[in-house]
Amino acid sequence: MPKISVIIPAYNAMNYLPDTLDNLLKQTYNDFEIIIVNDGSSDSIKQWFSQLQHRRVKLIFQENQGAGIARNTGIINAKGEYLAFLDADDIWESTKLEKLVRILEENPKVGLVYSWVEYISETGQSTGRIVKHQAEGNVWETLIQRNLVECGSVAMVRRSCFDNIGIFDKNLSSFVEDWDMWLRIAERFAFKVIKQVLVYYRQHPNGGSKNWQAMEENYKKVIEKAFSSAPKEFQFLKNKSYTSAYLCLAWKPLQSRIQDYKTAIYFRSLATKHYPQIRFSKEFFRLSLAIEIQRWLGNEGYHKFLKLFFLLRRCTTAISK
Numbered sequence: 001m002p003k004i005s006v007i008i009p010a011y012n013a014m015n016y017l018p019d020t021l022d023n024l025l026k027q028t029y030n031d032f033e034i035i036i037v038n039d040g041s042s043d044s045i046k047q048w049f050s051q052l053q054h055r056r057v058k059l060i061f062q063e064n065q066g067a068g069i070a071r072n073t074g075i076i077n078a079k080g081e082y083l084a085f086l087d088a089d090d091i092w093e094s095t096k097l098e099k100l101v102r103i104l105e106e107n108p109k110v111g112l113v114y115s116w117v118e119y120i121s122e123t124g125q126s127t128g129r130i131v132k133h134q135a136e137g138n139v140w141e142t143l144i145q146r147n148l149v150e151c152g153s154v155a156m157v158r159r160s161c162f163d164n165i166g167i168f169d170k171n172l173s174s175f176v177e178d179w180d181m182w183l184r185i186a187e188r189f190a191f192k193v194i195k196q197v198l199v200y201y202r203q204h205p206n207g208g209s210k211n212w213q214a215m216e217e218n219y220k221k222v223i224e225k226a227f228s229s230a231p232k233e234f235q236f237l238k239n240k241s242y243t244s245a246y247l248c249l250a251w252k253p254l255q256s257r258i259q260d261y262k263t264a265i266y267f268r269s270l271a272t273k274h275y276p277q278i279r280f281s282k283e284f285f286r287l288s289l290a291i292e293i294q295r296w297l298g299n300e301g302y303h304k305f306l307k308l309f310f311l312l313r314r315c316t317t318a319i320s321k
Contacts, residue, residue, distance in 0.1 A: 040064025111189025
């Protein structure tokens with residue numbers, strides 16, 4: 001029986017999945033299985049898998065139901081004591097499994113371990129942005145204000161956590177069901193962070209249009225669900241939680257291909273409505289600056305500005321290292 005099960009949801013991911021798998025097979029820790037869940041893809045994943053010659057890799061098929069349900073399919077079929085999640089287009093540092101499994105082995109009360117994350121472009125180039133969350137132990141109070149587990153490729157979780165609290169909520173969409181899961185785990189288990197970049201998170205411009213209202217509704221579902229069972233002393237955090245969600249929502253139309261700054265302004269206004277002091281935060285300043293640049297330079301100018309900004313940030317990050 002493998003110690004770790006690595007679960008990879010895959011939907012039309014063949015532009016990146018072969019490289020992601022090649023990278024995964026170079027991990028310094030070897031006691032793991034790989035479960036790729038084909039979430040109703042229409043690409044060449046079946047033909048590609050038929051040519052693979054590796055005993056660790058299993059491919060499971062399901063109708064297209066989203067990443068959360070694909071992860072559930074992986075959990076149900078996993079044999080490992082620890083479960084790690086990897087999106088089909090992200091990359092891991094070669095020592096990630098080795099370092100995360102050591103934390104869980106040495107800390108039996110820890111249910112989830114996560115690490116720092118570096119953002120990369122569609123082509124795999126660093127954007128210079130590194131997310132360095134610090135919280136560990138009882139993290140629910142921090143986690144309800146912001147998702148510490150930066151993307152779907154970060155967490156390693158004890159299987160016993162899922163035995164206790166269940167699997168991903170199938171009624172939530174793929175961009176918030178992970179936050180809901182980590183909150184449920186944090187209610188009962190401690191977290192631990194490895195203060196190193198072990199995940200490279202690939203950024204893609206979103207599709208041509210998005211149902212922003214549906215996104216907003218799903219964030220509301222997670223927040224209301226979390227506070228319905230939260231202790232009385234944590235209820236004061238609800239407005240901050242909504243503010244964080246609306247700031248996150250405000251970035252999404254800016255990062256989409258249509259680059260809709262008017263929708264970003266709308267979500268920003270809702271963020272300040274719930275917690276006016278957010279106006280003095282660094283994140284609010286960054287968002288407001290991005291909105292104004294897009295408003296005055298237009299989509300093409302904004303895209304050029306981002307390219308220059310990423311270049312400068314990469315240089316700054318390289319110097320600091």
